[in-house]
Amino acid sequence: MVPGNGEITLPEYAPRPMLTVPVNKPIRPRFDAIDAHNHLGGGVFGGSESFPRWPVDQLLHLMDEVAVRMIVDLDGGWGDRLHEEIAHYQEPHPDRFAVFSGLDYENFATDPSFGETEARRLRDSVASGARGLKVWKVLGLRLRDQQGRLIPIDDERLDPLWATAAELRVPVMIHIADPVAFFQPLDRFNERWEELNRHPDWHFYPTRPKGDGTHPDFASFDELMEQFEGLLTRHSATTFIGAHVGCYAENLGWVSRVMDKCPNFYADISARIQELGRQPFTARDFMIRHQDRVLFGTDATPDAEVYRIYYRFLETRDEYFSSSNRGEVPGNGRWMIYGVDLPDDVLRKVYYDNAHHVLSAAVTSGVK
Numbered sequence: 001m002v003p004g005n006g007e008i009t010l011p012e013y014a015p016r017p018m019l020t021v022p023v024n025k026p027i028r029p030r031f032d033a034i035d036a037h038n039h040l041g042g043g044v045f046g047g048s049e050s051f052p053r054w055p056v057d058q059l060l061h062l063m064d065e066v067a068v069r070m071i072v073d074l075d076g077g078w079g080d081r082l083h084e085e086i087a088h089y090q091e092p093h094p095d096r097f098a099v100f101s102g103l104d105y106e107n108f109a110t111d112p113s114f115g116e117t118e119a120r121r122l123r124d125s126v127a128s129g130a131r132g133l134k135v136w137k138v139l140g141l142r143l144r145d146q147q148g149r150l151i152p153i154d155d156e157r158l159d160p161l162w163a164t165a166a167e168l169r170v171p172v173m174i175h176i177a178d179p180v181a182f183f184q185p186l187d188r189f190n191e192r193w194e195e196l197n198r199h200p201d202w203h204f205y206p207t208r209p210k211g212d213g214t215h216p217d218f219a220s221f222d223e224l225m226e227q228f229e230g231l232l233t234r235h236s237a238t239t240f241i242g243a244h245v246g247c248y249a250e251n252l253g254w255v256s257r258v259m260d261k262c263p264n265f266y267a268d269i270s271a272r273i274q275e276l277g278r279q280p281f282t283a284r285d286f287m288i289r290h291q292d293r294v295l296f297g298t299d300a301t302p303d304a305e306v307y308r309i310y311y312r313f314l315e316t317r318d319e320y321f322s323s324s325n326r327g328e329v330p331g332n333g334r335w336m337i338y339g340v341d342l343p344d345d346v347l348r349k350v351y352y353d354n355a356h357h358v359l360s361a362a363v364t365s366g367v368k
């Protein structure tokens with residue numbers, strides 16, 4: 001022990017890099033952006049109404065400040081709340097907001113034809129103006145059928161839903177699984193140990209003891225990815241956007257292979273610059289190779305400083321900086337990131353063109 005210092009705990013340890021290297025912090029992106037993955041509220045999370053919708057003028061002001069042309073709001077849901085969400089954001093500003101609808105997950109355990117039911121729901125939602133569908137990670141992780149069996153992601157009973165999305169030409173933003181470390185034992189080797197200690201309910205380690213019976217055994221990460229690949233392959237006419245870098249940011253080789261195989265598979269970079277930025281060479285190669293199918297997105301409460309960290313990551317060669325706007329040590333892993341310095345033509349596609357392309361198909365689909 002060093003005299004005078006005593007011992008500190010891991011959460012207390014927040015080393016400040018003594019590195020002196022160039023610092024470039026873009027205030028605005030080099031090209032206008034579409035944030036293809038965001039949540040504009042209205043109480044979707046946890047079913048509480050404590051997360052209010054934004055005052056739209058205030059939000060537009062913030063978007064203009066950081067050159068975000070459009071936000072894709074994944075919180076539409078269905079029915080009345082979808083109508084309200086669309087009326088609040090998209091109807092008055094169709095060029096600034098695109099609202100995606102959702103599924104009624106509660107039906108899966110009681111409705112034997114949940115696939116047809118959800119396909120009808122999607123049709124209604126798109127007729128009401130929804131411009132895409134969001135599928136939560138509960139599919140694969142938690143959803144069970146009437147027999148109490150986990151419903152695999154590529155379950156045939158959902159085929160009518162994916163076929164309807166293809167017919168209406170609306171993109172499906174889908175989130176499968178979670179960071180790989182969430183499926184690993186929570187021991188001293190777990191790279192997200194602090195995060196999982198703060199959020200034990202995010203832990204999906206399959207063989208953990210069932211305890212009071214409220215925690216079912218989970219599918220393993222690899223099983224979920226296999227099911228996901230099956231879904232993407234079998235429904236080649238449906239456009240899928242894999243949230244958070246195709247749901248497997250730790251393994252861009254996997255994402256890249258499946259993107260090569262499935263031209264209908266897109267990926268957003270939301271909530272994963274912490275992953276991409278620790279493998280800057282691989283991440284740069286990945287984004288250049290798949291430059292027509294990588295979408296900018298944040299999955300973070302709209303905030304100018306958060307957007308600027310993304311711009312810094314995408315546009316600069318800055319080294320060893322924090323992906324968090326709250327401090328040196330990010331909450332999701334004790335490492336810093338590096339910028340990937342994308343070429344202009346790739347940047348333009350990632351920031352704007354690719355999302356615009358995916359969303360335009362829906363607009364011209366002529367439902368109603």
Ligand SMILES: [Zn+2]
Pocket residue numbers: 037038039074299
């Ligand atoms: Zn999200």
